[in-house]
Structures are given as C-alpha cells and as structure tokens.
Amino acid sequence: MLPKVRTFTSADVDTVSEIFSDIPDGWSKNALAESLENDSIKSFVLEAENTVVAFAAFLVADDAELVFIVTDKTKLRKGYGRILLAETLKMLNLPCVLEVRESNTPAISLYESLGFELLGKRKNFYSNPTESALIYKREA
Numbered sequence: 117m118l119p120k121v122r123t124f125t126s127a128d129v130d131t132v133s134e135i136f137s138d139i140p141d142g143w144s145k146n147a148l149a150e151s152l153e154n155d156s157i158k159s160f161v162l163e164a165e166n167t168v169v170a171f172a173a174f175l176v177a178d179d180a181e182l183v184f185i186v187t188d189k190t191k192l193r194k195g196y197g198r199i200l201l202a203e204t205l206k207m208l209n210l211p212c213v214l215e216v217r218e219s220n221t222p223a224i225s226l227y228e229s230l231g232f233e234l235l236g237k238r239k240n241f242y243s244n245p246t247e248s249a250l251i252y253k254r255e256a
C-alpha cells in the first residue's frame with residue numbers, strides 16, 4: 117500500500133489517540149474529537165501499512181500554523197513524517213509557522229529538511245520541563 121495523505125475524520129480518533137498516548141502534551145481523545153468541530157483546525161493523517169501511521173494538525177487563517185505532528189512510535193524514521201508534512205503543506209498552499217522545543221532534534225531536522233527557516237526564539241516558553249521555543253517559518 118502506497119502511503120496516502122487524507123483528511124482526519126471521526127473514524128480516526130481512536131487510532132490517533134493511541135499514537136498520542138506516549139507523547140507529552142499529546143491530544144486526548146476528547147481534544148481530537150473537539151478539533152473536528154473547529155473550522156480553524158485542519159488535520160490530516162497518513163495511511164500506510166494498512167493503518168494510520170501519522171497525524172498532523174494546523175491552525176489555518178491567513179497563514180497556517182503547524183500545531184502538532186506525530187508519527188506512531190513503532191514507525192518512526194521510515195519517512196512518514198516527511199511525506200505527511202510535505203503533502204499537507206502542498207495541499208494548504210499557505211505560509212506556515214511553527215514553534216518547537218529547542219531540544220526536539222528529530223522535529224527540527226524534519227522542519228529544516230522541508231525548507232523551514234529559523235525566525236527566532238521564545239525563552240522559557242514551555243513548561244514541564246521549562247524550555248525555550250524555536251520559531252520557524254516556511255513560505256508557501
């Protein structure tokens with residue numbers, strides 16, 4: 117089965133909440149279900165190996181903001197995160213901003229490999245643990 121990006125639906129809530137289960141700050145089942153009611157949030161999944169393997173959510177207005185991207189922890193480093201982000205950016209066709217913990221090397225490498233450029237840093241932006249955020253932007 118070729119990897120396929122499609123819109124996140126209510127039928128995906130259980131699978132995606134499983135993917136989130138080990139992620140600090142991961143979205144709960146309720147948060148995932150409620151996001152479907154919010155017109156400003158556009159979320160997508162990547163299907164591969166006969167299941168949903170990754171999820172990405174954006175806040176969309178004049179620009180897009182990547183709110184979360186996550187790959188199933190048993191399927192990391194197989195290219196799924198990159199396929200999902202590259203395809204969704206193409207679909208949205210908007211400038212995109214994001215914030216990321218400065219220690220999150222996997223995510224930072226992914227973003228930089230897709231052309232995101234560092235705009236700045238918010239000191240001590242995150243809690244548990246306290247950490248600065250790096251702000252990245254990519255033009256459409």
Ligand SMILES: CC(C)(COP(=O)(O)OP(=O)(O)OC[C@H]1O[C@@H](n2cnc3c(N)ncnc32)[C@H](O)[C@@H]1OP(=O)(O)O)[C@@H](O)C(=O)NCCC(=O)NCCS
Binds near residue numbers: 187192195196225229
């Ligand atoms: C960030 C994340 C989504 C990447 O997903 P993935 O499916 O493993 O990513 P890919 O296999 O497509 O890798 C794409 C690129 O990301 C970078 N990358 C991914 N994992 C990496 C790691 N462990 N160390 C360094 N770079 C890494 C590399 O540049 C990689 O390209 P390469 O394999 O050609 O070197 C995944 O690590 C994840 O779910 N992390 C937890 C949630 C999170 O922190 N999300 C981001 C903040 S919202």
